[in-house]
Amino acid sequence: MTIKAIVTDIEGTTGSISFVHETLFPYARTHLPDFIREHATQPAIAEQLDAVRQEIGQPDANTETVIEQLLNWIAEDKKITPLKALQGLVWENGYKTEAYKGHLYPDAFQKLSDWQQQGIRLFIYSSGSVYAQKLLFGYSDFGDLNHLFEGNFDTLIGGKKDVASYQAIAEQLDLPAQEILFLSDVIAELDAAQAAGLKTTHLIREPGMETGEHPQVSRFDQIDLTAF
Numbered sequence: 001m002t003i004k005a006i007v008t009d010i011e012g013t014t015g016s017i018s019f020v021h022e023t024l025f026p027y028a029r030t031h032l033p034d035f036i037r038e039h040a041t042q043p044a045i046a047e048q049l050d051a052v053r054q055e056i057g058q059p060d061a062n063t064e065t066v067i068e069q070l071l072n073w074i075a076e077d078k079k080i081t082p083l084k085a086l087q088g089l090v091w092e093n094g095y096k097t098e099a100y101k102g103h104l105y106p107d108a109f110q111k112l113s114d115w116q117q118q119g120i121r122l123f124i125y126s127s128g129s130v131y132a133q134k135l136l137f138g139y140s141d142f143g144d145l146n147h148l149f150e151g152n153f154d155t156l157i158g159g160k161k162d163v164a165s166y167q168a169i170a171e172q173l174d175l176p177a178q179e180i181l182f183l184s185d186v187i188a189e190l191d192a193a194q195a196a197g198l199k200t201t202h203l204i205r206e207p208g209m210e211t212g213e214h215p216q217v218s219r220f221d222q223i224d225l226t227a228f
């Protein structure tokens with residue numbers, strides 16, 4: 001079977017977990033409160049704040065209550081759509097002021113570039129918003145890499161542990177599921193993708209990570225597309 005498209009996770013797969021948890025999340029924790037206070041009445045921000053109120057079942061929650069909720073969700077690494085949308089908007093300033101660059105493993109950069117040259121269709125599926133994904137790859141260690149990807153998916157298509165999300169992605173790619181390879185460091189995500197019929201590969205970037213039943217690699221250059 002020929003792999004025609006690759007859908008890749010970001011955190012723990014194309015880039016390090018520590019970049020997300022030790023750089024991006026702390027930056028959001030520091031800057032999100034004032035960002036929200038300053039922009040709360042802008043329609044795009046107000047829409048996300050209303051989505052938080054709806055999520056917590058408090059339609060009349062004031063701005064400070066919403067901020068406190070968002071900070072709790074950051075601490076708990078919740079993959080809740082309005083949080084991820086707001087984080088992306090806050091991170092923009094960090095990239096633009098060069099507080100950080102989007103972390104990418106060199107082997108991921110090299111292999112994604114090779115696959116694109118070979119005509120493999122490339123997509124990202126991350127819990128980070130599409131906007132946050134485009135920032136991370138737009139301001140990456142290797143420059144602007146958004147040209148490598150044909151498309152991006154986030155939690156608007158569904159959760160990454162839900163089989164239906166991968167069925168919807170296969171439908172949008174207009175490919176049989178078995179011609180799509182999904183890359184991730186999270187077994188529950190790989191299980192969901194496999195249940196939808198996608199091929200899978202488990203990235204184990206750091207020693208001591210849980211192993212499962214999926215084909216395993218520690219670097220992108222160990223992935224052989226002809227093996228599927």
Ligand SMILES: CSCCC(=O)C(=O)COP(=O)(O)O
Pocket residue numbers: 009010011012020024079084125126127128129132133136160
């Ligand atoms: C794309 S921005 C940073 C990643 C992020 O916010 C996140 O929650 C990581 O999710 P992933 O699905 O890439 O593990």
Ligand SMILES: [Mg+2]
Pocket residue numbers: 009010011012013184185186
């Ligand atoms: Mg991941």
